[in-house]
Amino acid sequence: TPGTYTVRAYSSSGGGYSSDYREFTILVVSTTDSDTTTGESRRVSDSMLDNIASYEGYVPQVSPDTLAGNIPTVGYGYVVSKNTTFYNNLTRSEAKAMLADTVNRGSYTTEINRFISSNGLLMSQCQFDALASFSYNVGAGYWNGSGNCYVRTVIMNAVVPPQDLSSSNPYGGKVTASTLPMYQDHSASSTQITTLKINTSVNITDYYRDSSTKQSWYKVSASGKSGWVRAGDVAFNSTSGLTHDLNYVDAYTFGSNLLDWHVAGGNCYIGLYYRRLAEAKVFSYGNYAEASPSNGNYKKNTYGYKVPSCL
CATH class of the missing domain: 1.10.530.40 (Lysozyme)
Known part of the structure; x- marks a missing residue:
């Protein structure tokens, strides 16, 4: 037990x-x-x-x-x-x-x-x-x-998306990052629509998660524009009834x-x-192998994180 x-x-x-x-x-x-x-x-x-x-x-x-x-x-x-x-x-x-x-x-x-x-x-x-x-x-x-x-x-922003999330039933949220790019699609390689500032109120209407890259996105509307933003930088206004499952943390x-x-x-x-x-x-x-200094890929940015500009 x-x-x-x-x-x-x-x-x-x-x-x-x-x-x-x-x-x-x-x-x-x-x-x-x-x-x-x-x-x-x-x-x-x-x-x-x-x-x-x-x-x-x-x-x-x-x-x-x-x-x-x-x-x-x-x-x-x-x-x-x-x-x-x-x-x-x-x-x-x-x-x-x-x-x-x-x-x-x-x-x-x-x-x-x-x-x-x-x-x-x-x-x-x-x-x-x-x-x-x-x-x-x-x-x-x-x-x-x-x-x-x-x-x-x-970590705290990550929740299991509500099943009834849709454009006709949006959930309120806010931007937690200092700046947050909004894209046309759930990809940073798609056209950037605008940039949202911290504490900007948004309506969350859709969700996408790539099971291989572990990246998560929300489709939001804010300031008269609609597009996709990284889920890790958006918090639901209320998490009552929602589950904080860390398998939904946006890896990037x-x-x-x-x-x-x-x-x-x-x-x-x-x-x-x-x-x-x-x-x-x-x-x-769960990549313990590449997390070991003895591994040849230990110093490799395998998953394409943003590297600090000072480095």
């Missing part, structure tokens, strides 16, 4: 068991595939733990993280806070165990699971893994309202905005760009 269970482990020597024990928890989920969305709590997968370890790099002894104000780190990106106990001379196995414990017991997965439950989200394992990697790198507070994070907005808008998070200390870092690219591949496509 799905849920969290406590496990008690004893040691054995010469046929007898110890009186001392160690307790930990395991999480059972209802599905084993990576792309089925549910509203249950999750933990990071082994595949993503391997990738996070590759992104962070193995540091056996406490060393300053030069990209993060020289804060002391050890293992695979574990931050040693002031006046806390730490271990030096970690083996790779010990560092990996500490990474798993930190990600799954710390605020990283906790905040994502709170994000799921507080907003009634349906999320898959690959989507959860991508957000966990992002959180371990830049912080998990963004998912529950801390700071400005448009990636969160793109999500990935393109995720790539903006490649800055540390005011500087652009190509390494952070590659990590964001990897997380976008996992989130929308």
